[in-house]
Amino acid sequence: MRKTYSRSHANRGASLERMVDITNTQYRNKGVADIRKVPTPVQIQSNVRGRVTGYTQKPEWVDYSGVHDGRAIVFDAKETSSRTSFPLSNISEHQYDLLKSWYQKGAHAFLLVSFTKLVEVFLLPFGRLQEAWERAKKGGRKSIPYNDFKLYCDQVKSENGYVLHYLKHVG
Structure with a gap:
């Protein structure tokens, strides 16, 4: 049986990640921070006369890691097409555990978090994510309402020459 996939599903997050990658290059070039995209691991299946076949493995890391102001930084870039909430199912258990471990x-x-249909990006601090995650584990709401982002998170915008100046909100 042949596997098929949705190209739009496969490229989810690509637009946000492109903006973050450009911004990270800007930060690096200006000496502000060194934050890099963590490559997705690939399992090689065969290499026959230079033709390599393989598949991407389930990543065990978050999208980005680096250093800013002498302090480690780890984060993931997520997109949602919902206008009303961010589903916690967009975060895998291992991503949450890694963020928690480094935060501690x-x-x-x-x-x-990018709300693509609203064209808005927010920085969700780990503490807020942790509250929502633990509430969901206890049978509560399985998403974070958009209004919570508006009330409790910083909206990240293009400013001071940066495509997506998120470090302004890291402190």
Whole structure:
């Protein structure tokens, strides 16, 4: 049986990630921070006369890691097409656990969440994510309402020459 996939589903997050990658290059070029995209691991299946076949493995890391102001930074970039909430199912258990572990050790840990239909990006600090995650684990709401982002999170915008100046909100 042949596997098929939706190209739009496969490229979810690509537009936000492109903006973050450009911004990270700007930060690096200006000496502000060194934050890099973590490559998705690939399992090689065969290499026959230079033709390599393989598949992407389930990543065990978040999208980005680096250093800013002498402090570690880890985060993931997530997109949602919902206008009303961000589903916690968009975060895997291992991503949450990694963010939590680094946060507990003093790193800046957060999500950048893009509401694509609203054309808005927010920085969700780990503490807010943790509250929602633990509430969901106890049988509560399985998403974070858009209004919570408006009330409790910083909206990230293009400013001071940066495509997506998210470090302004990291502190």
